[in-house]
Amino acid sequence: MVSIEDGLELVYQESRPKATELIPIEKSLNRVISKNIQSRHSLPNFDNSAMDGYGVSIVDVGKRVKIEKTIFAGDEVEGVELSAGSCFKIMTGAKIPKGVNAIIPFEDVESPVDGYIQLPNSIKPNNHIRKAGEDIQIGETIIQKGERITPYTIGLLASQGISHIEVFRKPKIVVFATGKELKMHYETIAPHQIYNSNSPMIVAKSELLGADVSFVNIASDSKEEIKRAIQNSLYADMIVTSGGVSVGEADKTKESFRELGMTTIFEKVDIKPGKPTTFGKIGDTLVLNLPGNPSAGLINFEIFGKASILGLSGDREKELDVIDCEIGEDLKVKPGKRTVVLGVFDGGVFRPLKKRAPGMVKPLAESNGFIILEKEVSKIEAGSFVKFIPTKFSWFSDFRKSLITYI
Template sequence: MKNSLPLNEAQSCVLQHAMPSGTEQIDLLQSLERVLAQEVRSNRDHPPCDISAMDGYAVRAADLNIVPAQLLIVADIKAGDLPMLTVQARQCARIMTGAPVPQGTDTVIRVEDTQAVAADKVQINVSAQTGKDIRRRGENLRTDEVVLTAGTEINPGTLGILAMVKAAEVTVQRRPRVAILSSGDELEGLHDAFDANKIPDANSYALMAQVQALGIQPTLLGIARDTPDDLREKLQQGLQYDVLLVSGGTSVGVHDFVRPTLEQLGVQMHFWRVHMRPGHPVAFGTTAASKVFCLPGNPVSSMVCFEQLVAPALRNMMGYARLFRRTLPVRLAQAVAHRPGHVEFVRVVLSRDADGYLATPTGSQSSGVLLSMARADALLIVPNESKGLAAGDQAMVQILNGTEFEQDNGSIV
């Protein structure tokens, strides 16, 4: 076991052990944000035949060498029709967007470029290039063509494509089962009687929400008390899950308690400290079937550790290629002090001016102040080697849940 690691090495270590954990077949309707574990081929040509890209008239381009030209309307074709006729010279068919182009025609003229003459006659005012405004059979998808490969994340567009090839069921990467355990005699559970001297268990719920935000419904194991028996029993229960998150029990004195218990239960510890703040005392261990993260008892530290180490691991297990929070370049609204030796994550709100995004710390950065995390749009990354950042300096932030939306509409007119 390496006691203490830089954050990037801790991330590599965690990801090495967080492999995709099998596949399952699910209903297409439940598949959003899952990752495909199969190749998907088209079951048809799409469009199924040459179709009109516009509302207008299907014509023979050769009839429009001299315009305006008057053509006889011999059919009225809408989407879903199967036109059987063949259109002859000086004839045309009224046609709707998506409707099959009839035999004999080679071009569609938009309705805007025509003029009604009689019930069965239209005047075409423009000539046109052959093939204009026709979408060709198989232009989007050809029968048996691979349209989606394993590893594709199912976003709304992907889900639409799956519906298009009639994949009513899809094989996707399984989601890991996650258990959450808080530890400490000082903790009061959400449904425990009020005790003014206790500290309510916020960690289990903040962690639950972070896990939920990744699409996984975790199991809350409650609070382990500071006795070897209770801790052992709860940890053993937690090791039945693919991933166990234990919060609390990582400060110096308590180590002697959690670590030997985990080791007795067959957990191999990989590290017990990471060069990051908040979140320095974070540990990671594995058994053959399970991964354990020991997160700090402090809610902000625990949440920051989750974002840096647990979330990438869970996303890797679910088969995502994108494991990390998106980063944005920002300017600092105020100075941030820092001593080299660890990466620091400062909770910030984002605002915008003509020069781009501005990041302002959310008040007290004490790791006890969960409000600083609740208010944050992003985590400002203060690099390991930094000696402090000045107001106006460039830096990077990781965007947090909710920050993919903003208040203004990006100045659209």
């Protein structure tokens, strides 16, 4: 049996990206970059005006100067030079002509009289001028290997005239579940059967993490069917199963994997729920066997499955992160094992769910994360600090909050 930390280390050691591909930036959202990217151009690539205003020379401070011409963004200013006693009207984004070393916003001067304006008595050099390269210097590393592409990194790439990038191939994940008592949600069930909720959740979560996911028809509890499902899945980077890993005569999943040559890396984890979680590989294909109880299985997928998929993706931000926060109420648990407690973090405090048994599905939908208690812990008092691990978390709320920071 391994600790959570040792299990994660073993998962990370085995979960590495295997290939790359070249794609257009328009198709790169949520993909992981496979090598550093340097800027091709400075940004901005010329000095330009940060405001609509007047381009002036500081030698004319406090003087009355004549408006000579208007310069718009995109205008060519080659050969244009400001002479003493003059100014230019200049618009935001326009290139700074020779002789202009400050911009005075329109609202900071009186309206023109007979084509002249009165300059203020104090003008700072380079006032409201965006200097070439102040955002990005040419040759600067703008995206690092292992970074996941966002809408804003796509904008960064576009600003450099980069049309295609090399990314790691999406991990190929195959999901199936064992158990003749299981039926898919679109099938009719008998009184002794249940719907398979685990596989749809694992598929959806894997896709959310950026994997290319396939679902193999549910294998029955016969080893022949299980082996056939496994053999049909060995093209994948990882196979994820749920069910058939506990101690019992009908739990034949691990036995079927072993007979097909699976090397077991670990087969029990010091965690409650989900102790029977097993991780191994057949050839180059990783295998994650999860418990069949929905909450137990998906909690362990959130820990070990997520870590493996992020590792296979080449994502440098693959480590589980935590939010230190207070617990909003007293919590009692049975000591002896590291215990996972599902709950809700509202941006201020964490509140454990009242109902959170391993076989339940609803707690997974109601919670947005969990805490893991050390095995000696039997009680945590309200106001104590805990480490919250998000599972489905976004900084949005179902009610409006104040957005402004006050001193």
